[in-house]
Amino acid sequence: MHPAPSIILFTTISGLGLGLLAFLGIGMIEPTGLAAFLWFTLGYGLTLVGLASSAFHLGHPERALRAFTQWRTSWLSREAVLAAVAMLVLAPHAIGLIFFNRPLTGFGIIGGLLALQTVLATSMIYGQLRTVPRWNHWTTPTLFLISAITGGALLSGLPFLSQMLLAWLAVAMVLHWILGDSRFAASGSTLGSATGLGARGAVRQLEPPHTGTNYLLREMAYVVARRHVVPLRLIALLAACVLPSVLLWIAPFSLPAIAAAILLHILGMLTARWLFFAQAEHVVGLYYGVR
Amino acid sequence: MTALPASTPRKMGLVIDLDTCVGCHACVTACKGWNTENYGAPLSDTDAYGADPVGTFLNRVHSYEVTPAEGTPFTVHFPKSCLHCEDAPCVTVCPTGASYKRAEDGIVLVNEDHCIGCGLCAWACPYGARELDAVAGVMKKCTLCVDRIYNETLPEVDRLPACVRTCPAGARHFGDLADPGSAVSRLVAERGGMDLMPEQGTRPVNKYLPPRPRDALTATPAATPADPSTEGLGGFLGWIDRTLARF
Numbered sequence: 001m002h003p004a005p006s007i008i009l010f011t012t013i014s015g016l017g018l019g020l021l022a023f024l025g026i027g028m029i030e031p032t033g034l035a036a037f038l039w040f041t042l043g044y045g046l047t048l049v050g051l052a053s054s055a056f057h058l059g060h061p062e063r064a065l066r067a068f069t070q071w072r073t074s075w076l077s078r079e080a081v082l083a084a085v086a087m088l089v090l091a092p093h094a095i096g097l098i099f100f101n102r103p104l105t106g107f108g109i110i111g112g113l114l115a116l117q118t119v120l121a122t123s124m125i126y127g128q129l130r131t132v133p134r135w136n137h138w139t140t141p142t143l144f145l146i147s148a149i150t151g152g153a154l155l156s157g158l159p160f161l162s163q164m165l166l167a168w169l170a171v172a173m174v175l176h177w178i179l180g181d182s183r184f185a186a187s188g189s190t191l192g193s194a195t196g197l198g199a200r201g202a203v204r205q206l207e208p209p210h211t212g213t214n215y216l217l218r219e220m221a222y223v224v225a226r227r228h229v230v231p232l233r234l235i236a237l238l239a240a241c242v243l244p245s246v247l248l249w250i251a252p253f254s255l256p257a258i259a260a261a262i263l264l265h266i267l268g269m270l271t272a273r274w275l276f277f278a279q280a281e282h283v284v285g286l287y288y289g290v291r
Numbered sequence: 292m293t294a295l296p297a298s299t300p301r302k303m304g305l306v307i308d309l310d311t312c313v314g315c316h317a318c319v320t321a322c323k324g325w326n327t328e329n330y331g332a333p334l335s336d337t338d339a340y341g342a343d344p345v346g347t348f349l350n351r352v353h354s355y356e357v358t359p360a361e362g363t364p365f366t367v368h369f370p371k372s373c374l375h376c377e378d379a380p381c382v383t384v385c386p387t388g389a390s391y392k393r394a395e396d397g398i399v400l401v402n403e404d405h406c407i408g409c410g411l412c413a414w415a416c417p418y419g420a421r422e423l424d425a426v427a428g429v430m431k432k433c434t435l436c437v438d439r440i441y442n443e444t445l446p447e448v449d450r451l452p453a454c455v456r457t458c459p460a461g462a463r464h465f466g467d468l469a470d471p472g473s474a475v476s477r478l479v480a481e482r483g484g485m486d487l488m489p490e491q492g493t494r495p496v497n498k499y500l501p502p503r504p505r506d507a508l509t510a511t512p513a514a515t516p517a518d519p520s521t522e523g524l525g526g527f528l529g530w531i532d533r534t535l536a537r538f
Contacts, residue, residue, distance in 0.1 A: 066405055
């Protein structure tokens, strides 16, 4: 799949923001006054920047409000609705902490859970696609949820919880990669099943339907740089999980160390998210003799 | 609404004969022409006369080579467009309700005024039947020429999808696949019409008729030696052969 920068940024940044909002809502940290203002601004800011960047890949962003209507069937619509509701429900809790030094625990907990459900909805946009076997697996929602929670813990400045979650994130990442590698074969889709001619013999593309490229190939048959998968996986694992964990172990209460850990984590997550898209193979590629 | 109808009384669709298709791409051109001049945003081309031409098409013809375990390989021309699936995954993923399957005849359509161009429906389709138009920014797909098949201003003979009407080989058939007595349903029953990628669970309405079994050679052709021998050649030719061999 084409790793569109807007979608990579959106899923990574909004995941971080929603993770932080979940921590603030559930009460893992309870800042008050100016600290609460800064923390909630960061949480809301990241979430909103993420959502805004997702609008950049739309053909008609001015119609984006229509995406709130089909929550009964569409995970993309559910994501939009949940994100909006989560941010609204958390607002009284935020206002309480910022201006009155008092949490509104009910709003906080429900809003925090809604923030995590938004992340789940984002992951299910990809997880429910049978056409992309690598994504169509329980490791996808697991990976997205653990990523968001880990990001939330890091941004909340909770070094010990962060370290534990970073380890779980590493496990989720590696599982998604390793199990994902055999998903396409397990899906049973081949050029033989795609053309219905598999029972007659070995099928091979003789001639593509056109000499140029097309939307389908650009969007769904992204093959560039897949050969660098192993080094990229190592970079992602090191930057997103291992190095932040080491930094937090060396200096758990130093602000520069936490900031460096967060920065490394974000860079690693962007690499991992790039791989999430670039490595995913859509079955339509079969018709074009590419994976 | 992006919920799929529980069932449709009619299932209008295409039956494509892979035995007959000659790969002329006339259906591709007819489709592009009709759907650029009529319903919805035109199917745009970018850099049409330049070095990197790209365009939106609702129907494309692939060509494949099949090599059986025994016998000679053969070519199959393979037109592909929307299969108007009963369990269309492209419809349920749509966040705006722009993508829908008609309850009356099962045709899958896009309301272009509501489409935000997110592209998720194209991701959900295993067949590559949907293409986001680069100029209009909305999703384009086969409409089964909904503006032809019910169009009473057209002569009755033209009330067919443009691709079916134009096919010079008679490889494309249009009809109601819910009616077991229809010509298309009988074709599917007689010729063993098949679904593409049944493992994807989309239950396509369009069916493909497999190539008919080819004639098999009853005996191996007489061996033609690579180095023809002239040994024992008599008469005039033999004399020439022996004479030339002396040089």
